[in-house]
Amino acid sequence: MPTAIAVRDLRKSYDGIEALRGISFDVQEGEVFGLLGPNGAGKTTTVEILEGYRRRDSGDVAVLGHDPSDAPRDLRERMGVVLQHSENLSLLTVHEVLRMFGGYYESPRDVDEVVALVGLADKRDARVRTLSGGQKRRLDLGTALVGDPDLVFLDEPTTGFDPAARRSAWEMIRSLRALGKTVLLTTHYLDEAQQLADRVAVIRAGQIIALGTPADLIGETRRAEIRFRRDGELVTIETDEPTRVLAGLTAEALSAGRELEQLEIRRPSLEDVYLELVEEPEDA
Amino acid sequence: MKALAHQLSFEQRIFWRSREAAVFIFIFPLLLYTLLATVYSGEIDDRPSADVLLAGLFGYGAANTAFGGLAIILVGRREYGILKRLRATPLTPRTYLAAVLLSILLVFALQSVALLVLGSLGFGASAPANALGFAGSVVLGAACFAGLGVGAASLIRSAEGVSAVVNVVLLPMAFLSGSFGSTPEDYPAFLEAIADVLPLTYFLQIVNGVYLDGDSLFAHPRALAVVAAWGLAGLVVAWRRFTWVPRER
Numbered sequence: 127m128p129t130a131i132a133v134r135d136l137r138k139s140y141d142g143i144e145a146l147r148g149i150s151f152d153v154q155e156g157e158v159f160g161l162l163g164p165n166g167a168g169k170t171t172t173v174e175i176l177e178g179y180r181r182r183d184s185g186d187v188a189v190l191g192h193d194p195s196d197a198p199r200d201l202r203e204r205m206g207v208v209l210q211h212s213e214n215l216s217l218l219t220v221h222e223v224l225r226m227f228g229g230y231y232e233s234p235r236d237v238d239e240v241v242a243l244v245g246l247a248d249k250r251d252a253r254v255r256t257l258s259g260g261q262k263r264r265l266d267l268g269t270a271l272v273g274d275p276d277l278v279f280l281d282e283p284t285t286g287f288d289p290a291a292r293r294s295a296w297e298m299i300r301s302l303r304a305l306g307k308t309v310l311l312t313t314h315y316l317d318e319a320q321q322l323a324d325r326v327a328v329i330r331a332g333q334i335i336a337l338g339t340p341a342d343l344i345g346e347t348r349r350a351e352i353r354f355r356r357d358g359e360l361v362t363i364e365t366d367e368p369t370r371v372l373a374g375l376t377a378e379a380l381s382a383g384r385e386l387e388q389l390e391i392r393r394p395s396l397e398d399v400y401l402e403l404v405e406e407p408e409d410a
Numbered sequence: 411m412k413a414l415a416h417q418l419s420f421e422q423r424i425f426w427r428s429r430e431a432a433v434f435i436f437i438f439p440l441l442l443y444t445l446l447a448t449v450y451s452g453e454i455d456d457r458p459s460a461d462v463l464l465a466g467l468f469g470y471g472a473a474n475t476a477f478g479g480l481a482i483i484l485v486g487r488r489e490y491g492i493l494k495r496l497r498a499t500p501l502t503p504r505t506y507l508a509a510v511l512l513s514i515l516l517v518f519a520l521q522s523v524a525l526l527v528l529g530s531l532g533f534g535a536s537a538p539a540n541a542l543g544f545a546g547s548v549v550l551g552a553a554c555f556a557g558l559g560v561g562a563a564s565l566i567r568s569a570e571g572v573s574a575v576v577n578v579v580l581l582p583m584a585f586l587s588g589s590f591g592s593t594p595e596d597y598p599a600f601l602e603a604i605a606d607v608l609p610l611t612y613f614l615q616i617v618n619g620v621y622l623d624g625d626s627l628f629a630h631p632r633a634l635a636v637v638a639a640w641g642l643a644g645l646v647v648a649w650r651r652f653t654w655v656p657r658e659r
Contacts, residue, residue, distance in 0.1 A: 212492065218423070229417075
């Protein structure tokens with residue numbers, strides 16, 4: 127599959143503080159790629175370099191074959207962005223905002239189609255200032271899609287959403303993949319990355335500390351947790367060799383004629399892996 | 411060209427839909443003219459006061475609309491991330507700024523016509539002695555004060571404070587340069603010194619020339635040079651300091 131985004135040894139400092147300390151990753155066309163990390167890890171810096179807002183100090187970056195720091199028109203024609211903080215012109219209606227943005231592109235999508243896609247059909251002629259926070263965010267997504275881009279940047283697209291609004295935003299982002307779009311998503315919500323991303327890069331203090339599919343990331347640790355009750359007491363064993371430990375336990379229980387009550391073998395969730403990754407001391 | 415017309419149509423839509431803009435930018439100079447022309451009937455400096463005030467309020471309107479209006483629009487859009495978002499679209503900065511400037515010019519041109527109609531119907535003010543020169547001064551005033559407006563927008567940090575800052579600059583400038591009636595003979599020297607450097611003082615010289623005396627637009631080369639220099643100074647500041655991304659945060 128062709129590469130939509132290629133990043134090699136990307137570095138950026140602000141006032142002598144290294145925000146990005148040599149980041150490398152590729153995003154394939156048609157992939158939903160997640161940049162996951164705590165606040166301040168360097169996610170937005172990375173995305174804003176790719177979008178052309180910030181200049182890198184060093185490293186190589188190619189977005190749809192272009193260097194974004196040249197701000198080439200062809201690139202802006204083919205990408206859509208949802209910024210972390212931005213407002214729309216509050217006096218225009220939903221339909222007008224999308225028509226205005228659509229006018230910037232050579233072959234925009236049908237405005238009413240986009241209105242429906244982002245679930246604002248019943249707000250089509252409502253002024254932006256009357257929309258709720260979640261509706262405004264969906265309009266942001268609409269402005270990112272109206273140019274029919276190949277690549278969409280979503281910087282923390284669901285921050286501040288209630289659970290229902292998040293679910294519906296997730297549905298929308300999944301529908302982007304169905305449309306064949308490449309999506310680069312940043313989030314500090316782990317479930318969001320797990321739900322949406324084909325691959326995830328975990329970023330901490332300006333470095334990528336893990337990269338792979340959500341399943342890969344979980345698979346990287348072989349550790350498992352075995353739990354059961356013995357005489358009503360909860361016993362928990364963490365082990366890298368669950369097969370051997372379990373065989374020992376079952377043999378013991380069988381010979382004693384006992385049951386391993388409420389036996390459970392738990393693999394760590396992505397959340398456990400993530401917390402472990404981002405909490406490790408930096409020089410570990 | 412198509413992109414420019416597209417953006418201009420939305421700029422106009424946004425401007426006229428905003429009650430604040432329509433009242434403070436478009437109506438306010440007309441309202442001030444009505445008040446002043448009612449209070450000071452008769453003559454100012456041996457000329458009909460309706461004429462003198464019309465020229466003065468036209469000058470104030472140029473500063474209010476092009477300088478104040480533009481600064482308010484640009485700072486607000488920058489701080490709310492609207493400019494930043496637009497930068498990621500294929501719309502070029504040049505086209506966008508041209509549309510915003512043209513939109514302001516259009517507003518000021520309409521305001522000028524409204525002022526002439528109001529003056530003539532309401533207060534018996536004369537038509538411009540040099541109509542073509544007057545039309546030229548609409549463009550000149552809009553250009554100079556728009557340059558200053560973009561410059562000011564580059565320096566003002568907060569969207570909340572922009573109206574206050576703009577008016578702190580605008581109203582004293584309008585008083586000192588004689589927009590609201592000519593300044594007295596025994597004027598304090600330091601105020602006169604300030605008035606002597608203000609762009610509006612020189613713009614009003616040109617306006618008085620074309621409107622009252624029938625001069626050519628180019629009859630006062632020194633005034634023209636000062637007005638142009640102020641406009642350029644604003645552009646230089648903008649060139650060095652203008653940002654598309656929010657300054658706060």
